[in-house]
Amino acid sequence: MNARRSAGLDLIKWLAMLSMVIDHLRFIWPTAEWLFVVGRLAFPLFCLGIAANVARTTPGQMYTAANGRYLGWMLAFSVLSEWPYHALDVGTGTFNIMPTLTLGLLLAWGVHHHKRQALAVLVLALLVSDVLMYGWLGVVLPAAFVLALRGGRGTWLLPGFIAVAANLSNQWLREHPTAPITLMALAVAFMSAPLGMRLLHGLHSRQVWPVGRWGYGFYPVHLALIKLVVP
Structure with missing residues (x-):
């Protein structure tokens, strides 16, 4: 793996965490629908962060x-x-986002390293799709970003479309396909791919405060803090 730190990757992580927090503030202000729209950036950017880490490793290792x-x-x-x-x-029927991202990491590794285990991961994702946040398509998204990072112009279209399809695991969005908030949310999900890839490759000499292993703990800690202030 390249030991040189990527400012673009750190920026993606910061933007993913910020949009995630904005999304989860809906638990405090349920009527603020724009928070949900901004939150559609979070999951694709986390997937891109995983893909960028995977893509920096030597194939076969x-x-x-x-x-x-x-x-x-x-x-x-x-x-x-x-x-x-x-x-x-309280009413959710899925696991938290981490199992989806973990299976996504395994599938991205399988695709990048040309391992047959990728098929087993995909089959598992299909079998447990109903209890995964963003479903089996959410598991596929990091691998789609890995493929996009290998390609040239326009390769962001694949993860862009998959990000949209993964968001349609949300029943309300599926049942209200022409609602303004649905259209805005899906547009943000789609554009997260070119935005993220542009940020990943657009920073070379700039410094961004690094996101270290403490970033793993940020997810459960921020959920617990929001729970403390939910009315």
């Missing part, structure tokens, strides 16, 4: 200590995030 640590952190916070997620969103 999947079973490394660094990748083992990466997977370990993802699995640990998949478990640690479950209680604060369900405490805040």
Whole structure:
């Protein structure tokens, strides 16, 4: 893996966390629909962050200590995030976002390193799609970004369309396809791909405060803090 830190990647992580927090502020202000629209940036940008990390590794070298640590952190916070997620969103029928991202990481590794295990991950995602946030298409999105990062002009279209389709796992959006908030939300999801890829490649000499391993804990901690102030 390239040891040189990517300012663009850190910026993507910051924007993903910021849009995630904005989205979750809906638990405090349920009538502020624009928060949901802004929040459609978060998941695709997190997926792009995973894809960028995967794409920087040497194809064929999947079973490394660094990748083992990466997977370990993802699995640990998949478990640690479950209680604060369900405490805040009591009526949800899905796991928190981390299992989707963890399966997405495994699928992206399989695609990047040309491993047959990718098919097994995809089959698993299809089988448990109903309990995954963003469904099986959410699992596919990091791999779609990996493919887009290899390509040239216009390759962002694939993750853009998948981001839109993954958001349609939301039943309300499916039932109200022509509602203004639906159209705005899907437009933001679609444009998250070119925006994220532009940010990833657009910063070279600038400095961005790095997002380290503390970023894993940010997810459950911010959920717990919002829960404390929910009326």
